[in-house]
Amino acid sequence: MTLHAQDCVLLVVDMQAKLLPAIDDANALLERACRLARGARELGVPVIATEHWAEKIGPTAPAMATLLDHVMHKTHFDACREHSFAQALPEGRTKVLLIGTEAHVCVLQTGLGLAHMGYVPILVSDCIGSRQPTDKVAALERWAGRGLEAVTLEMALFEWLETPAHPAFRTVLSLIKGAQP
Numbered sequence: 001m002t003l004h005a006q007d008c009v010l011l012v013v014d015m016q017a018k019l020l021p022a023i024d025d026a027n028a029l030l031e032r033a034c035r036l037a038r039g040a041r042e043l044g045v046p047v048i049a050t051e052h053w054a055e056k057i058g059p060t061a062p063a064m065a066t067l068l069d070h071v072m073h074k075t076h077f078d079a080c081r082e083h084s085f086a087q088a089l090p091e092g093r094t095k096v097l098l099i100g101t102e103a104h105v106c107v108l109q110t111g112l113g114l115a116h117m118g119y120v121p122i123l124v125s126d127c128i129g130s131r132q133p134t135d136k137v138a139a140l141e142r143w144a145g146r147g148l149e150a151v152t153l154e155m156a157l158f159e160w161l162e163t164p165a166h167p168a169f170r171t172v173l174s175l176i177k178g179a180q181p
Contacts (some may be wrong), residue, residue: 003122003151003159008039009093012049012068013079013100013107022131023101029129030061032153033099036127036177037067039157042168042175046090048072050079052106058143069089077106080113095120097156099127104139115148 015033020026037047048070049060059065074082089096096119098111107128111121122144130136143150153161154176161172 003097003156004079004096004162005040005043005045008040008045008095008097008160009090010037010045010047010097010099011062011079011110012037012047012060013098013110014050014052014102015061015064015100016051016054016057016059017061019052019101020061023129024131024133024136027165029101029127030063031178032128034063034067035178036099036124036153036156037064038174039087039153039160039175041067041069042171043157043160043166045069045160046093046133048090050074050089050100050106050110052077069139078109078113079106080110080117088099089119093117094118095122097122097124097151099124101128102130102135103128104130104135104142108142111143111148112146115146121148122156123148124153124156125150126152 034153040047046069049068050072054073072088079085096114098107100107157172157176
């Protein structure tokens with residue numbers, strides 16, 4: 001089944017300014033993740049973020065922080081283990097698209113936790129990162145091995161649009177092409 005904007009939420013996992021410099025190809029990752037978040041906002045998809053130990057790792061990267069509807073602080077790698085996490089997710093939105101860092105730790109564990117809670121976690125494969133490329137590959141393999149779905153930024157945006165007749169088509173198309181709307 002394709003994605004529909006009205007039943008999705010975008011979860012930005014730990015895209016924190018102090019962590020990103022250690023992530024492989026971090027600038028490109030942040031740029032793609034911001035394009036997806038801009039598209040999500042344009043299409044009415046809530047954008048929620050987690051920050052892991054913010055008092056030690058710092059806040060979300062400024063470029064991403066301006067695109068967030070809500071930030072949830074966490075101490076567990078799996079955000080689902082935080083008492084306030086389920087309440088932070090918008091009601092009626094059962095598909096959670098995950099982006100962020102690190103792919104093989106917090107992103108993966110949160111995705112597995114979401115599946116256990118009855119949500120449909122969907123990994124956005126070109127919007128996740130790890131310090132080592134091999135760790136990202138291992139996360140993708142484990143994700144697929146659990147039978148969970150993965151998409152790309154472009155797949156998500158086109159599925160949320162549904163048609164080129166959508167009023168936001170030109171704006172979202174510019175994001176897909178990598179331009180700032």
